[in-house]
Amino acid sequence: MALNFFSILSSTIFLSIFAIVISLNFRISKFLNLSHGSIFALGAYVAYYTIKSGIVMGMFLAAVLAFFTGVILYLLIKKIGNGIFEATIISLGFAIGLEEILRIAHGKGYYLIVESNLMFAGIDFWEIMQGLMLLIILIALFVVYKSKTGIKLKFVEDDEFLARIYGVDYEKFSLFCIALTSSAIGLLGFLSSTSQALYPGIGWMPLIAGILIAAITALFRSIGLAHYTKIVLIAFVYSLIVSIFLS
Amino acid sequence: MDGKGREGREEEREELNKIEMVGNAVKSYKEFYRKKRRIKLAEFSILATILIFAPFVSGFYLLWLITLGVIYSTYTLAWNWMETMIGRTSLGHAIPFGLAGYLSALLYIYTKNPLLFPLTWIVAGMLSASVLYILSLSRDRVAFVFISFLIGAIIWIFSPLFTITMGGEIYGGEEGFSLPSNPILVTYSLSVVLLLAVFLFFGFLRTSATGLKFTTVRDDERAARLVGVKVNRVKAFCTLISCIITALAGGLYALHFSHVNPEVFSIHIALFPFIATIFFKNDSEIGGVTGSFILVFVSNYLNSIFPQLHLLLYSALLIVSPGIIRWRARKAKLTGGV
Numbered sequence: 001m002a003l004n005f006f007s008i009l010s011s012t013i014f015l016s017i018f019a020i021v022i023s024l025n026f027r028i029s030k031f032l033n034l035s036h037g038s039i040f041a042l043g044a045y046v047a048y049y050t051i052k053s054g055i056v057m058g059m060f061l062a063a064v065l066a067f068f069t070g071v072i073l074y075l076l077i078k079k080i081g082n083g084i085f086e087a088t089i090i091s092l093g094f095a096i097g098l099e100e101i102l103r104i105a106h107g108k109g110y111y112l113i114v115e116s117n118l119m120f121a122g123i124d125f126w127e128i129m130q131g132l133m134l135l136i137i138l139i140a141l142f143v144v145y146k147s148k149t150g151i152k153l154k155f156v157e158d159d160e161f162l163a164r165i166y167g168v169d170y171e172k173f174s175l176f177c178i179a180l181t182s183s184a185i186g187l188l189g190f191l192s193s194t195s196q197a198l199y200p201g202i203g204w205m206p207l208i209a210g211i212l213i214a215a216i217t218a219l220f221r222s223i224g225l226a227h228y229t230k231i232v233l234i235a236f237v238y239s240l241i242v243s244i245f246l247s
Numbered sequence: 248m249d250g251k252g253r254e255g256r257e258e259e260r261e262e263l264n265k266i267e268m269v270g271n272a273v274k275s276y277k278e279f280y281r282k283k284r285r286i287k288l289a290e291f292s293i294l295a296t297i298l299i300f301a302p303f304v305s306g307f308y309l310l311w312l313i314t315l316g317v318i319y320s321t322y323t324l325a326w327n328w329m330e331t332m333i334g335r336t337s338l339g340h341a342i343p344f345g346l347a348g349y350l351s352a353l354l355y356i357y358t359k360n361p362l363l364f365p366l367t368w369i370v371a372g373m374l375s376a377s378v379l380y381i382l383s384l385s386r387d388r389v390a391f392v393f394i395s396f397l398i399g400a401i402i403w404i405f406s407p408l409f410t411i412t413m414g415g416e417i418y419g420g421e422e423g424f425s426l427p428s429n430p431i432l433v434t435y436s437l438s439v440v441l442l443l444a445v446f447l448f449f450g451f452l453r454t455s456a457t458g459l460k461f462t463t464v465r466d467d468e469r470a471a472r473l474v475g476v477k478v479n480r481v482k483a484f485c486t487l488i489s490c491i492i493t494a495l496a497g498g499l500y501a502l503h504f505s506h507v508n509p510e511v512f513s514i515h516i517a518l519f520p521f522i523a524t525i526f527f528k529n530d531s532e533i534g535g536v537t538g539s540f541i542l543v544f545v546s547n548y549l550n551s552i553f554p555q556l557h558l559l560l561y562s563a564l565l566i567v568s569p570g571i572i573r574w575r576a577r578k579a580k581l582t583g584g585v
Contacts, residue, residue, distance in 0.1 A: 032393055076566060080567060080569050081569050082569065084389055085336075085389050086568075086569035088393070089565055089569065090565070090568075090569065092514075092518075092565055093561070093566035093568070094562070094566060096514070096558055096561055096562040096565065097559060097562030097563070099558075100555065100556075100562060101559075104553060104559075107553075107554075204404060208397065208400050208404060211397060215397075
């Protein structure tokens with residue numbers, strides 16, 4: 001059976017965003033953020049309620065809601081957690097809590113469908129948006145890493161303790177990293193809600209795939225933008241292998 | 248000459264004092280462990296008495312729930328064994344737990360012979376142990392937690408894709424597999440025998456010289472190696488014991504429900520022992536059993552209010568768990584506990 005190049009590209013874009021977000025959290029906030037799966041589901045549920053009334057408004061709402069969810073997670077970790085293991089466990093508890101709140105809120109309609117047939121030049125509008133989102137993330141990372149903040153960021157990635165000693169405001173970086181990556185994942189959930197049936201556990205599979213891609217990329221020990229570019233390449237190889245197996 | 252002789256006598260006396268001190272320390276240490284053993288024996292007797300009399304005073308549903316508590320308690324003790332002996336917190340123990348049920352269900356489809364179930368449970372335990380043992384070889388304990396979690400989650404996500412076709416019928420998938428139904432008293436008796444045996448085995452091994460040797464691996468692998476402990480062998484033994492007992496509990500769990508589906512690999516099953524032991528001392532078998540029973544009964548109550556409401560409790564406990572564990576450690580330090 002012939003491989004569908006478009007489907008591989010679409011999967012590469014989707015998984016790249018997930019893996020970049022996971023990697024950013026691990027490198028800057030220093031823990032494996034397992035709540036991204038549930039925040040992704042949150043974004044998708046926002047789409048279910050708002051897609052008919054206004055796409056821009058819905059996207060904004062998903063991003064803002066996810067941003068503040070990230071802020072709550074940061075505060076919990078700061079208050080209770082200490083170190084990579086504890087922070088990861090807290091994020092796991094937070095993920096389960098969020099998932100259950102979604103499940104309880106949608107007790108009866110377990111699987112939900114978001115309907116939208118928007119097309120642009122014969123391509124699904126939502127997939128174009130995901131591609132655009134990846135492009136914006138990569139450009140933003142490029143700009144940040146080339147700026148003064150980028151040097152501080154690399155310092156934090158390399159040695160958080162030393163960065164603190166040299167006066168880098170680590171907490172600010174950590175807060176923004178968790179909140180902004182949560183926001184991106186919420187938005188991704190919104191944008192990919194039309195391609196699958198919604199249920200609260202929808203985010204686990206991409207989360208695990210994202211962790212795998214991020215972990216494989218980490219073996220190359222790159223820093224800065226080179227690392228995130230490699231994530232896209234690994235996500236492509238991953239998508240290719242999966243589609244070969246599925247065909 | 249006389250001065251040298253006096254010095255020699257003083258040195259000799261000092262040496263004797265040292266030997267006496269070491270001897271006293273060993274004696275008090277032995278006494279401490281003997282006392283611990285007596286306490287464990289008392290706990291065992293109380294637990295055995297309660298579990299023996301439970302079927303006579305419980306209705307069907309309560310007995311069903313107690314059986315579930317007993318199975319989960321065994322699972323918790325097996326998980327805790329790995330944590331307290333070699334210092335590996337596994338978030339992948341749902342693998343032996345679920346695999347045992349799956350393998351026995353598969354065997355049942357092909358042979359229709361339930362007598363071979365224990366064999367499949369042991370195979371499931373050994374397979375899982377080999378994976379977790381390889382992971383435990385690295386000294387990075389945080390990586391062990393992440394990778395075991397990741398492997399467990401991958402199996403959980405992909406297990407609904409596992410189906411077999413036989414006689415034109417499809418088995419497995421989201422629905423899972425069926426197992427023969429059996430009287431509740433049979434599952435209860437088997438589960439109780441397993442729990443009591445595990446309780447006694449762990450309790451005594453933990454307070455023996457061998458157990459002490461094992462804990463050196465938990466405390467400091469390098470130091471353990473230096474004093475002659477075969478670290479990898481200890482890891483292999485502890486992982487194997489932990490996984491086989493978990494698989495036995497998982498097999499009984501599948502028998503208890505007469506059914507097994509992908510949920511046996513779920514994160515909630517993987518997290519159960521971690522949550523059940525949050526409030527109790529890690530080296531206490533009775534603590535693990537009490538925690539498991541409380542969690543099973545509270546979960547059941549919450550589920551009666553709203554389906555799967557217990558997961559909110561899991562979530563809350565996980566979030567506050569670092570704080571509770573630190574508080575417990577502080578308290579143990581103040582009271583002089585180990």
